[in-house]
Amino acid sequence: MPKVKKAIIPAAGLGTRFLPATKTVPKEMLTIVDAPIILYVVEEAVQAGIEDIVLIAGRYKYAIEDFFDTSYELEDKLQKDGKEKLLERVVKIRDKANIISIRQKHALGLGHAVHCGLPIIGKEPFAVLLGDEITMGFHGQPNVTSQLVQSFEETGTSTISVMKVSDKDVSKYGVAEVEDTQKGYFRVTSLTEKPKPTETTSRWALPGRYVFDNHIMDILQNAKPSLNGEIQLTDSMKVLCKEKGLNAMTFTAERYDAGDxxxxxxxxxxxxxxxxxxxxxxxxxxxxxxxxxx
Known part of the structure; x- marks a missing residue:
């Protein structure tokens, strides 16, 4: 079974804070304690053994690319601001992973953003990490991407993370219909993007971490817009679970929706x-x- 060494990180919407002039700060560059959100996400991928990280960026996302680029100006500023530890984290990422940026020319949804990574992904399996979701494994716990990578490499089946949500939160997420197969694993039978609570009996939501067999790219190639006129990743996942199978697993790490x-x-x-x-x-x-x- 091929190892999972590549990942796609689609950038999310714009933030609400502004730099001088008209340059808008992407949501992924907002700071959590002492580092931008995107750094936590990229670190999670690297900890899972990912070597090639594809950032799918739209308009106003050049700040993300610049952050991971080798830059004397950035490094000098971090040092002068007393942020040596942050600089060490960025340099460590550069040493361990290739950060590649691809422009999403049209905002056509998450499915479209994932398919934009095809030139780098090629025929290999890959992970997807949403750029405004943070998962952290404290006290020796593996992070979510690490768990998914291990599951895929053991089973050869695409695997997604799921979490239980309340009735009032169902419509915020893609939701998976699942069947029990064994402890820690579910078999996905269907998926729905942001359903009303009355439209599904499932409360297993998708928190933005996936590992896919490359067949998902073939499905996305022919995907049509649906909800909100966008190409929904959940629609192609629904096809994938019928054609090749799709597993779901819960996780023990902490998860934060930093885009909320x-x-x-x-x-x-x-x-x-x-x-x-x-x-x-x-x-x-x-x-x-x-x-x-x-």
Whole structure:
């Protein structure tokens, strides 16, 4: 079974903060504690053994490309700002992975963005990590992409991550209909993009981590727009589960939707608590705040 050594990271929507003049900060470049969201995502891929990382970028996304590029100006600024640890993290990524950027010329949906990575992916299996979702394996836990890569390399079947959500959150996600097969694994029978709670009995949502057999690229090649006039990845996954099979698995790592306002705040708080410099003082503050709120 071929190893999973490539990944696609589609960039998400624009952020709400602005740089001088008219340059807009991509959502993926917003900071979580002391590093941009995209760095956490790329680090997850590298920790899973990925060597070639394809960033699918649209308009205003050049800040992401510049961040991972070798740049005297960026490195000098980070050093002058006292951000040596962040610089070390970026340099470490450069040493371990090839960061490749492809422009998505038209915003035609996640399925289209994934298919844009075909020139680099070729005929190989690959991972997909959404650029505004962070997963962290604390205390020795593997991250989600690592778990998916291991599952694919053991079974030879495309594998996606799933998580249980409440009724009110069903319409925010793609949702998988599954059947139990063995402990830790499900067989996917169908998928629906952002259904109403009454349109599915499943509450297994897709939090943005996938590992695919290359057959998904053949399906995406002929995919047609559906919801919101976009090429939905879930539509092609639905075909994939019928033609070659698709597994789903839960995960033990922590997951943060950093593209959501509340999720962004939660990620900052929880990752700051894990930071040895900030954690103790922040924990004390939260405890004091909790007493005021009671």
């Amino acid at each position: 306002k509340l999720g962004y705040l939660q990620a900052n708080i929880e990752l700051a608590l894990q930071n040895p410099e900030l954690g103790p003082e922040l924990k004390s503050y939260i405890q004091q705040l909790a007493r005021k709120l009671n």
